[in-house]
């Protein structure tokens with residue numbers, strides 16, 4: 422059988438649409454992206470009890486983008502987005518989707534329901550989470566999860582040294598110069614390795630929920646192309662700023678001359 426010809430003329434590469442992915446994804450051609458790497462809203466309905474902790478960067482409170490009315494509505498939303506992701510993913514493409522512990526097992530099943538093959542859950546241990554508070558009688562929220570799935574058998578698998586191929590990664594939450602004004606910004610360190618393993622230079626990576634643009638920055642740093650969506654104009658502006666900073670790095674600060 423001849424190779425499927427894909428019309429890429431309607432694909433705007435290295436572009437992030439300032440709109441909802443729910444509508445936007447429908448406009449992408451079938452089998453047009455090599456990898457899906459994304460971090461959707463987590464539906465943190467339980468986080469209402471942690472209002473007092475709002476100012477800590479790692480505490481998930483009632484996010485403005487978590488406006489779902491029920492668990493069912495949230496899971497249906499994810500299913501609709503993942504159905505489109507399946508359609509636009511090339512055969513042999515991989516997908517990674519971040520989630521919290523509440524929904525990980527539902528998401529494993531949704532990826533299979535829409536046609537992907539579930540592969541593994543990857544665990545990120547945040548070494549500096551907000552500490553457990555005695556009176557809440559709960560463990561600190563120091564883990565986030567990422568579901569890995571594929572459309573058929575993965576075509577690209579750039580194996581790293583075996584000790585880097587665990588389904589576990591440990592690093593602090595995003596801090597310092599990398600940190601932007603986005604409450605759930607992922608560090609590049611927990612994104613780049615997986616993008617490198619599951620795609621090649623020049624490949625197209627889709628992120629329907631760009632947030633502060635971490636997937637785009639990871640793609641630019643590793644010579645991949647990206648397509649994305651971000652519904653919140655404030656976050657869209659942050660992405661633009663991050664890309665500008667990457668293209669125009671600030672000159673290194675001159676060290677003050679030692680006094681003699």
Ligand SMILES: C[S@@+](CC[C@H](N)C(=O)[O-])C[C@H]1O[C@@H](n2cnc3c(N)ncnc32)[C@H](O)[C@@H]1O
Nearest residue numbers: 441442460486606607630632633635651652653
């Ligand atoms: C968990 S955050 C992503 C954070 C990102 N990984 C980062 O490192 O900055 C989810 C993002 O999805 C956006 N979002 C929510 N619903 C959306 C939709 N329907 N279409 C596009 N973006 C959406 C939110 O505004 C939010 O910035």
